Amino acid sequence: MAESWSVDEVQTFLSLVGEERIQRELDGATRNEKVFQEVAQLLAAHDYHRTYKQCRDKLKKLKSDYRTIKDHNDRSGANRRTWKWFDQMDAIYGSRPASNGTEGALDSATSLLDNTIEDDALSTIDSLALSPCSDASTVIAASPPARPSTPATSSRTPERLVPGKRKRSMHHQEHLAVLREMQVADIQQQELNRAQRELHLQMAIDEARQAREQEAALRTEENAQTAAFNQAFLNVMGMLVQAMSGRQEQNSLPD
Numbered sequence: 001m002a003e004s005w006s007v008d009e010v011q012t013f014l015s016l017v018g019e020e021r022i023q024r025e026l027d028g029a030t031r032n033e034k035v036f037q038e039v040a041q042l043l044a045a046h047d048y049h050r051t052y053k054q055c056r057d058k059l060k061k062l063k064s065d066y067r068t069i070k071d072h073n074d075r076s077g078a079n080r081r082t083w084k085w086f087d088q089m090d091a092i093y094g095s096r097p098a099s100n101g102t103e104g105a106l107d108s109a110t111s112l113l114d115n116t117i118e119d120d121a122l123s124t125i126d127s128l129a130l131s132p133c134s135d136a137s138t139v140i141a142a143s144p145p146a147r148p149s150t151p152a153t154s155s156r157t158p159e160r161l162v163p164g165k166r167k168r169s170m171h172h173q174e175h176l177a178v179l180r181e182m183q184v185a186d187i188q189q190q191e192l193n194r195a196q197r198e199l200h201l202q203m204a205i206d207e208a209r210q211a212r213e214q215e216a217a218l219r220t221e222e223n224a225q226t227a228a229f230n231q232a233f234l235n236v237m238g239m240l241v242q243a244m245s246g247r248q249e250q251n252s253l254p255d
Contacts, residue, residue: 005058009048010085016042017059018092028215032056062089070094 005013016022016039025035036052036059043050050058066089073080 007084009043010058010062011088012046012048013039013043013050013055013058014062014085014088014092018088023092028212063093066090066093 022035022039026032033052033056036056039055040050040052043055062085065083066086069081069083069086070090
C-alpha cells in the first residue's frame, strides 16, 4: 500500500504542478506520462520520492475534490464547504479554461461523435414512425368519411360502383406515394446531416493536428535560437581568451 502524502509533500507537489510551463505541457499533451515523470523528478529533488503514476493519480484526486467543492459552493449560498487545498487549487485552475489547445480540439471531436450517435438513434425512431403500417393508419385516419349510400334503383347497376372504388384506391395510393416521398426526403436529409457532422469532426481533428505541429515547430525554433546564442557566446569568449593571451605575450617580451 502506498504511503500517504504529508501536508508539506502535497504543498510542494502543488507548487510544482502549478507552474505555467507544467500546465501548458499538461494541456498540450495527449499522453502525459513524460510530464508526470518530470514532476516526479522535481519532487525527488525536494526529498519526496513518488512514481509518475502516483503523481498523476494524486493530481486527478485533488482536481476531483476541487471541482466537487467548487460546484457545491457555486450552487449553495450559505452552506459552503471548506478544504485546506482549495485556495491553492483555485489559484491554479480557478481562472484556467476547462480545456484548451490540443485537448480542446480533441474534446470537440469527441462531442461531435457523441451527437452523431444520439442523432442516429433519433433517426431510427423517426424511420419506424414512417413505416408502411403507420402510413396505412395515417391514410385511413386522413381519408374523408364515406358518403351515405343512396337507395338502390333498378336503373343503377353494380358496375357503376366500380369507378368510385377505383377512385378511392387511387386516392389511397397517392397518399402512400406522398408519405414515401417524405420518408425518402427525410433519409436524404439525415445523410446530409451525417456528412456535415463527419466534416466538422474531421476539421476538429485537423485543427488538433495543426496545433501539435505548430507547438513542435515553436519548440524547434526555440532550440535553434538557444543553440545559436550559445555558439555566439562561445565565439565571443574565444575571442576574449585570444586577446588576453596576446596581451600577456606582449607584456612578457623584454624591453
